[in-house]
Amino acid sequence: MSTTKPLGRKLRLLAAVKSNRRVPAWVMQRTARRVTRQPKRRSWRRGHMDK
Numbered sequence: 001m002s003t004t005k006p007l008g009r010k011l012r013l014l015a016a017v018k019s020n021r022r023v024p025a026w027v028m029q030r031t032a033r034r035v036t037r038q039p040k041r042r043s044w045r046r047g048h049m050d051k
Helices: 007-019 025-030
Strands: none
Touching: none
């Protein structure tokens, strides 16, 4: 991918990086570990993003 990216693509990539995090520990504590995993986790090797 090129170094210079359009602003729209850059913002989409940034949003994808932010949303690809684990569930915070305080959320697991607050829900008594009912919520332990995030269904939208994405691996850079396996799952691809929509354009």
